[in-house]
Amino acid sequence: MITNSKVIPAFYACYDNKGNVSEDRTKQLANYLYLKGVHGLYVGGSSGECIYQNVEERKDTLRYVAEEVKGKLTLIAHVGAPSTRDSIELAKYASELGYDALSAIPPIYFRLPEDAIYHYWTDIMDSTDLPFIIYNIPQTTGYNLSLNLFNRLLDNKKVIGVKNSSMPTLDIERFKTTGGDDFIVFNGPDEQYVSGRLIGADSGIGGTYAAMPELYLKADEYIFTGNFKQARSIQRDINNIIIALTSQKANMYAVIKEILKMNGVEVGGVRAPLQDISDNEISTIAEIKKLIDQTILAHS
Numbered sequence: 250m251i252t253n254s255k256v257i258p259a260f261y262a263c264y265d266n267k268g269n270v271s272e273d274r275t276k277q278l279a280n281y282l283y284l285k286g287v288h289g290l291y292v293g294g295s296s297g298e299c300i301y302q303n304v305e306e307r308k309d310t311l312r313y314v315a316e317e318v319k320g321k322l323t324l325i326a327h328v329g330a331p332s333t334r335d336s337i338e339l340a341k342y343a344s345e346l347g348y349d350a351l352s353a354i355p356p357i358y359f360r361l362p363e364d365a366i367y368h369y370w371t372d373i374m375d376s377t378d379l380p381f382i383i384y385n386i387p388q389t390t391g392y393n394l395s396l397n398l399f400n401r402l403l404d405n406k407k408v409i410g411v412k413n414s415s416m417p418t419l420d421i422e423r424f425k426t427t428g429g430d431d432f433i434v435f436n437g438p439d440e441q442y443v444s445g446r447l448i449g450a451d452s453g454i455g456g457t458y459a460a461m462p463e464l465y466l467k468a469d470e471y472i473f474t475g476n477f478k479q480a481r482s483i484q485r486d487i488n489n490i491i492i493a494l495t496s497q498k499a500n501m502y503a504v505i506k507e508i509l510k511m512n513g514v515e516v517g518g519v520r521a522p523l524q525d526i527s528d529n530e531i532s533t534i535a536e537i538k539k540l541i542d543q544t545i546l547a548h549s
Contacts (some may be wrong), residue, residue: 251312251349251380251409251433252451255469257289258282259296260314261502262510262515270306274516278459281514282322285462287324290314291352291412293339295389296456296502299327300357304335308342312520315346318367325382325454325522329353333369337376344369344377352382352412355392363398370527374407381407386414386437394420399427410451413437418448426451438463440491443484457491460505463545464490481547484529486544493537500528507531 260282263274282290292314293299293307302310311326318324326343328351329435330336340351353373373379383402387393393415402408411424414437424447427435436445439455442465446453460467464487471480493503500523507517507526511534520527526534 253288255338255452256287256458256462256465257291257323257325257435257452257454258462259294259454259456259495260290260292260310261296261459261506262298262302262520263517264520266517268517268520270302270309270313271517272309274315275310276317278509278514278516279314279317279535281461281509282462284320286466287322287458287462289325289328290318291325291351291454293346294327294329294352294354294384294454295386297327298461298502298520298523300330300331301523304338307339311339311346311348313345315348319347323350324348325350325352327352327384328373329355329359329384330356332370336369336373340373340376340379344379348379350380350382351377352384352534354384354386355390355394357390360391364394365373367398367401368391370402371405373425374405379407380409381405382409382433382435383411384414385411385420388414388416395424395426395429403428403432409433410435412454413445413450416441418444421445422449422467426449428484440488441478441484442468442487443472447477449479455495457487457505458503460494460508461487461490461541461545464541464548467548482549486547490537490541490544493540497526497530497533498524499530500524502535504537507534508541511535511538
């Protein structure tokens with residue numbers, strides 16, 4: 250059930266040593282996160298390097314994840330692509346695989362009017378019977394979902410939620426207030442998981458969850474039990490880790506993948522133009538892993 254899914258990692262692209270999408274490594278990561286106790290997976294989004302993959306590679310990842318954990322976890326397929334045609338192809342494939350819902354960013358590169366964005370999302374929705382989750386991430390797409398378009402989209406009963414990755418928590422509150430009790434708002438910025446949840450987000454989908462799922466699951470527990478002092482404390486600790494993850498020369502996902510490797514889960518590197526880690530960063534990344542381990546222990 251999507252409504253019962255509170256901690257949903259954004260799934261990473263998993264490559265072999267030649268940089269091709271790996272079936273074994275994709276399934277290994279999916280199973281690893283399942284065993285960690287997360288509630289779902291958001292497959293094929295920013296963390297999945299979707300913009301740098303072709304449609305067939307994205308289909309492979311959707312299939313491998315479904316084969317491994319369908320029925321065990323809530324599965325949301327991000328199908329946003331530069332063209333509506335590719336997005337629809339991915340949407341139909343995700344539906345065939347048995348995904349629970351679809352999601353998509355707005356169109357990228359061209360600055361399109363809201364009417365074009367509306368039709369892009371609606372065309373995707375019309376292509377399957379699956380429910381749809383709007384993905385609002387203005388810092389990368391250049392478009393911030395307006396309440397006018399939001400209200401227009403709500404007329405479509407397939408729209409069940411929004412993954413909001415804009416930084417103002419006000420946006421979360423407005424989307425929740427406008428959407429109503431049954432509408433699902435997912436907090437996007439990991440740096441504000443706790444504040445986002447408290448102001449109205451029902452769940453969270455995030456790119457750093459897989460690096461430290463224990464901490465987000467514990468944060469969810471603190472929120473559920475009303476232990477707000479500990480919730481603030483764990484958010485501070487999470488933010489210290491995120492700052493460390495993003496302070497390296499390498500792309501954050503490359504750093505996280507190295508940490509996963511240190512945990513025994515090999516998922517390869519990142520695809521250029523994302524910058525991979527260099528050998529002289531490994532010792533620093535080991536220190537970040539140590540910080541994560543110590544923080545998990547402190548909150549256990």
